[in-house]
Amino acid sequence: MLNDKSRERNTHSALFRTTHAIDERWSFTALFSWVKQEEVIKPLTGKTHITSTTGISDIIALTQYKLVSKTNANLIFAAGAKFPVGSTNHSDPETGLTLNPDLQPGTGAWDAILGARYLYSGILRPTSVFSVHTIYRLTFADNRYEGRQVYEFGNEWQVLIGFGDSFFNQWLSPSLTIRYRQTQPDKADHIPRINTGGHWLHLVPELKVNFSANTSGILSGEIPFYRNLSGFQLTTTYRINVAVLYSFTT
Amino acid sequence: MHKYLLFLFSITFFSCNKENPPPSGPSVPVDVSVKIIQDEIGDTPIVVAGSAGLNFIVSFERTLPDGTVLDFPTPLQGLPNIMEDQEGNKWDIFGVAVEGIRTGQQLKPVNSYMGYWFAWATMYPGIEIYDDTNPPDEFETPAVTPNWTIPTTNVYVGAGLDAIPALDDPEFLQYRGRNYLDEEFYVKNEDLVIGVKVGEVYRLYPIPLLNWHEIVNDEIDGLSLAITYCPLTGTSIVWNRNIDGQVSTFGVSGYLYNNNLIAYDRNSESVWSQMKTECINGVLLETKLETYPIVETTWANWKNIFSEPTVLSDNTGYGRDYTRFPYGDYDTDHNYLTFPIDFDDDRLPRKERVHGVVVGEEARVYRFGSF
Numbered sequence: 001m002l003n004d005k006s007r008e009r010n011t012h013s014a015l016f017r018t019t020h021a022i023d024e025r026w027s028f029t030a031l032f033s034w035v036k037q038e039e040v041i042k043p044l045t046g047k048t049h050i051t052s053t054t055g056i057s058d059i060i061a062l063t064q065y066k067l068v069s070k071t072n073a074n075l076i077f078a079a080g081a082k083f084p085v086g087s088t089n090h091s092d093p094e095t096g097l098t099l100n101p102d103l104q105p106g107t108g109a110w111d112a113i114l115g116a117r118y119l120y121s122g123i124l125r126p127t128s129v130f131s132v133h134t135i136y137r138l139t140f141a142d143n144r145y146e147g148r149q150v151y152e153f154g155n156e157w158q159v160l161i162g163f164g165d166s167f168f169n170q171w172l173s174p175s176l177t178i179r180y181r182q183t184q185p186d187k188a189d190h191i192p193r194i195n196t197g198g199h200w201l202h203l204v205p206e207l208k209v210n211f212s213a214n215t216s217g218i219l220s221g222e223i224p225f226y227r228n229l230s231g232f233q234l235t236t237t238y239r240i241n242v243a244v245l246y247s248f249t250t
Numbered sequence: 251m252h253k254y255l256l257f258l259f260s261i262t263f264f265s266c267n268k269e270n271p272p273p274s275g276p277s278v279p280v281d282v283s284v285k286i287i288q289d290e291i292g293d294t295p296i297v298v299a300g301s302a303g304l305n306f307i308v309s310f311e312r313t314l315p316d317g318t319v320l321d322f323p324t325p326l327q328g329l330p331n332i333m334e335d336q337e338g339n340k341w342d343i344f345g346v347a348v349e350g351i352r353t354g355q356q357l358k359p360v361n362s363y364m365g366y367w368f369a370w371a372t373m374y375p376g377i378e379i380y381d382d383t384n385p386p387d388e389f390e391t392p393a394v395t396p397n398w399t400i401p402t403t404n405v406y407v408g409a410g411l412d413a414i415p416a417l418d419d420p421e422f423l424q425y426r427g428r429n430y431l432d433e434e435f436y437v438k439n440e441d442l443v444i445g446v447k448v449g450e451v452y453r454l455y456p457i458p459l460l461n462w463h464e465i466v467n468d469e470i471d472g473l474s475l476a477i478t479y480c481p482l483t484g485t486s487i488v489w490n491r492n493i494d495g496q497v498s499t500f501g502v503s504g505y506l507y508n509n510n511l512i513a514y515d516r517n518s519e520s521v522w523s524q525m526k527t528e529c530i531n532g533v534l535l536e537t538k539l540e541t542y543p544i545v546e547t548t549w550a551n552w553k554n555i556f557s558e559p560t561v562l563s564d565n566t567g568y569g570r571d572y573t574r575f576p577y578g579d580y581d582t583d584h585n586y587l588t589f590p591i592d593f594d595d596d597r598l599p600r601k602e603r604v605h606g607v608v609v610g611e612e613a614r615v616y617r618f619g620s621f
Contacts (some may be wrong), residue, residue: 006568007413041410044567045418046501046516049411092407095521095531097505100407145406148590191585194578231578 006043007234012036013057024069029078031060035086037103053090055105059083062113074119082111084142101144101151109142109153125165129175133160141187154184154197164206173208179222185230198229218243284325284332285621287380288312291609296360297322298380299332299343300605302618305442306547307364307605308332309616310345310357320357330555343545343555344447359543362607365525367615368587369483370606371595372508373525374613377606379597381620389593399530400507400523406589409504411514416465416501421563422453427553436564436572439550443561444486446544448473454552454561455479460486461577462570464511466562467491467499475542476500478524480511481577482588484603486546487524489539491515508591 013035021027038052062080086106091098101108115135123130134157141152164175178201185197206220222239229235282303289296299322300307312320322341324334330342331349339350345357370377375389392401425435437443442457448470455466460479468475474491478500491497498517505512511524520532527539552559564572580586584600598604604615 006415007410039410039413041413043412043415043501046412046499051410095505097402097405097407100409100504145590148404188588191583194580194583194586232574232576 006041008040008042010036010038010040012038025066027064027066029062029064029080031062033057033059035105037105039103051092051099051103053087053099053103053105055087055090057086057105058107059085060113062115072121074117076117076119078113078115078117080113082107082113082137084108084110088142088144098145107142107153108144109151110140112138112140114138123163127166127170129162129164131160131162131164131177133162134158150187150189152187152190154186156181156183158182160204162204171210173210175206175208177204177206178202179204195231195233198227198233198235200224200229200235201226214247216245218245282327284327286322286325286333287616287620288322289380289614291360291607291612291614294360294609295319296607296609297333297357298605298607298616299325300616300618300621302621304329304547304551305618306343306545306551307616307618307621308343308345308545309360309362309605309607311360313358314352314355315358329551343547344445345543360607360609361527361541362605363485363487363544364546364603364605365483365485366600367598367602367604368591368594368600369485369508369510369525370604370613370615371597372591372593373510374606374608375593375595377595378612378614379604380614380616382597382617384597386595386597389595392592397531397535399528399536400526401592404590404592405505405507405512407504408506408588409502411504412501413504414462414464414502415568416467416499417463417562417566418467418499420466420468421565422560423563425553425559425561437549437561438573439548439553441549442546443549443552444477444479444488444544444546445552446470446475446477446488446542448475448542452556452560454559455486456549456562456572457481457486457546458575459562459564459566459572461575462568462572463566464502465500465513476513478511478513480509480524481575482506482509482580483511483525484581484601485510485525486544487527488542488544489527490542493517493534493537493539506589509587509589 013033016032019027019029035057036052036054041049060082062078064076064078066076068075084106088104088106088108089098090104118132120130137156139153139155141150144151159180160177162175162177164173166173181200183197185192203223203225208216208218210216220241282301284299284301287298295312296309297312298309320335322333322335326332326334331340332343334340339347339352342348347353347355376386392403395402437456444455446453451471453470455477457479461481464479466477468477474497475488476491477488479486496517498515500513500515503512503514503521507523513522518533520529520534523530527541529535529537604617606613606615
């Protein structure tokens with residue numbers, strides 16, 4: 001374990017999500033994002049180094065189908081893709097060398113995405129919501145370094161089980177989610193990378209404040225409480241998310 | 251109906267840590283006899299001594315400052331003395347005469363070090379393999395990039411500047427067997443350890459620790475040295491930190507050239523190739539590093555050579571588990587390269603450890619199988 005806190009990663013992002021309902025059951029969603037990736041390295045001696053990149057990230061497009069649509073229950077299936085439109089060639093301004101892939105706004109690879117979401121409200125109180133969400137991401141290869149290496153991220157499966165409620169006339173909405181994530185090893189030139197892939201189990205507390213009908217703020221965190229990783233790899237410890245949401249309907 | 255959600259901003263903070271793999275290490279020694287190869291590279295007579303079982307190969311020039319060219323017909327068995335010349339002088343693993351009329355004299359080291367075959371083959375395309383007549387495949391040398399001394403085609407950013415932290419104020423300990431049970435010490439018998447000798451001072455730098463730090467900025471007997479090791483090419487090289495009268499410290503740039511360590515000096519922020527031993531980009535472009543000889547062998551051997559060796563302490567201030575190798579099975583999986591390389595020479599398995607010798611523009615490697 002690295003216990004010296006010498007590395008820190010900050011991701012700032014602005015997301016724009018648009019959903020178009022075709023009818024009562026079918027809808028289409030697209031997610032556009034702009035990200036700022038920042039790596040802060042604080043060695044015990046010497047100076048702190050900050051490297052950052054900014055740019056438009058990959059676009060996610062999903063088609064959704066509402067199989068069950070009741071007053072207190074919804075079951076939605078989704079399928080779509082991640083389009084690798086984000087930049088992958090940001091370079092160090094001093095040397096001109098292309099920065100490492102995890103600092104790039106885009107991934108360079110296509111993903112196929114399958115998901116399902118079940119929502120049930122009114123278990124304990126009329127405003128409470130129980131949710132189960134699962135997502136499978138099938139990844140495709142990326143030709144990195146001008147085609148000199150074929151890199152493929154491992155496929156990913158996530159399950160999120162959450163419970164939330166609203167208080168003070170829906171002004172305050174706390175929730176607690178358990179997130180399980182499993183990834184297969186990445187492959188470079190078709191050879192699995194032993195230091196990739198594994199299982200993560202995180203607890204995700206969230207507090208949403210609804211300032212108005214279309215503006216809200218979210219403060220959430222991620223607390224890891226189980227990990228079983230392949231080999232030796234960088235992984236997240238604690239995560240804090242701060243977000244402001246504005247929604248509008250036409 | 252169209253519904254839009256605009257996330258005005260979302261900020262995520264997270265820090266990182268690592269999980270660890272099972273340890274790895276070289277195989278158990280079998281044949282512990284020392285053998286000697288007398289060779290010439292260009293017009294330079296050299297002697298290469300080694301033992302597959304004892305896991306070391308060292309090389310020196312055979313010409314003394316007085317012009318005498320020594321022959322070494324007799325290998326000696328048992329460390330630290332490894333060979334005897336035609337005058338009856340006995341020489342140790344550091345190339346110092348320890349018996350005979352030349353006692354105290356030092357053989358001139360050649361620019362040589364251990365490393366993975368693929369690294370030698372791509373840095374010195376077409377390199378000769380001692381006692382092997384197989385020709386290399388055809389290769390094309392990429393063009394040198396402007397403001398660099400190398401082609402940057404295969405220079406990659408593996409990590410951020412100082413993400414792998416060099417050690418600046420290293421602590422040492424006097425290893426006394428009676429003070430440690432071997433299983434308690436972070437270095438195991440089969441682990442490789444670099445030995446550096448300056449004057450009468452010897453210091454040992456275990457590779458299990460260098461895997462995590464790659465550079466130790468040290469001072470030995472008044473000499474400012476950088477002890478460097480690249481875990482991806484298996485190469486250890488020591489150089490003088492005094493460059494043009496200015497003493498600097500070196501850090502790990504995170505860049506890799508053909509997977510080999512690129513260091514940076516903190517005075518000028520120029521970047522330096524470990525295996526090329528020169529400044530490859532920056533204000534000190536083309537400046538050569540002054541290297542110092544090292545001996546790389548196992549911790550078990552060093553404990554036989556010194557009764558109480560001075561060894562780099564694992565009290566570094568960094569929370570690392572030095573008994574674990576950070577790169578999985580990289581050191582044994584011949585297929586596994588982190589980044590592409592200029593030239594992939596398949597005459598030997600990529601991760602075979604060989605001893606390379608560079609004299610002028612010529613280079614040759616020696617395999618453990620030759621000993």
